[in-house]
Amino acid sequence: DALRDIDPVVRWAAVEAMAWLQDDSALPILHEALHDKHFTVRLAAIRALQEIGDANAVWALLDRLDDENTVVREKAAEALGRLGGTDVAVRLAHSLEDEDVFVRRASAASLGNIGSTEVSAQLLEALDDPELLVRWAVVESLGKLGEPAAVTPLIAWLDDDLKPSWDERRACDLAADALEHIQAPEAAAALQQW
Numbered sequence: 001d002a003l004r005d006i007d008p009v010v011r012w013a014a015v016e017a018m019a020w021l022q023d024d025s026a027l028p029i030l031h032e033a034l035h036d037k038h039f040t041v042r043l044a045a046i047r048a049l050q051e052i053g054d055a056n057a058v059w060a061l062l063d064r065l066d067d068e069n070t071v072v073r074e075k076a077a078e079a080l081g082r083l084g085g086t087d088v089a090v091r092l093a094h095s096l097e098d099e100d101v102f103v104r105r106a107s108a109a110s111l112g113n114i115g116s117t118e119v120s121a122q123l124l125e126a127l128d129d130p131e132l133l134v135r136w137a138v139v140e141s142l143g144k145l146g147e148p149a150a151v152t153p154l155i156a157w158l159d160d161d162l163k164p165s166w167d168e169r170r171a172c173d174l175a176a177d178a179l180e181h182i183q184a185p186e187a188a189a190a191l192q193q194w
Helices: 008-021 024-034 037-053 055-064 070-082 086-097 101-114 117-126 132-145 148-157 172-181 186-194
Strands: none
Touching: 008 024, 008 037, 024 037, 024 055, 037 055, 037 070, 037 132, 055 070, 055 086, 070 101, 086 101, 086 117, 101 117, 101 132, 117 132, 117 148, 132 148, 132 172, 148 172, 148 186, 172 186
């Protein structure tokens, strides 16, 4: 009943309570809340579905990648990285071109978590993203995927000692970590030389 309240704070609190209870019987209601007119309620629904671990929410979450609110799109991309499988990778890869940097970052990170090499080409293109935050997530994901086609661009990162404020590693350290996961002779040779 609280989800029908006119006040979005009441609807948000109801969804948060459902997340806290983690009761599977709330899943249909949480799916409905993904379409609430207020973005905070949609955000709470995404978080609740993720916390409950509802794998059936994946297709509904894909729709939120087109949400008008950038934070909703970002959180949907993050949730897909935890709940989705390789079958959502192609759709999630489209979000690498989102106008918002945080949506692009979340999408890149989630693609690495999903583990689909089907979208490696899109991740490689995203290495040219103007935002370091996105490129950083792309490099991590390429390492998780063990993508051999990433060896050459990652070798170029070995010369970069930039250390962003959000990470203790330098860019070269990140590239080295990624290259260690790629089973290619060129990667091993580059790391040994580095």
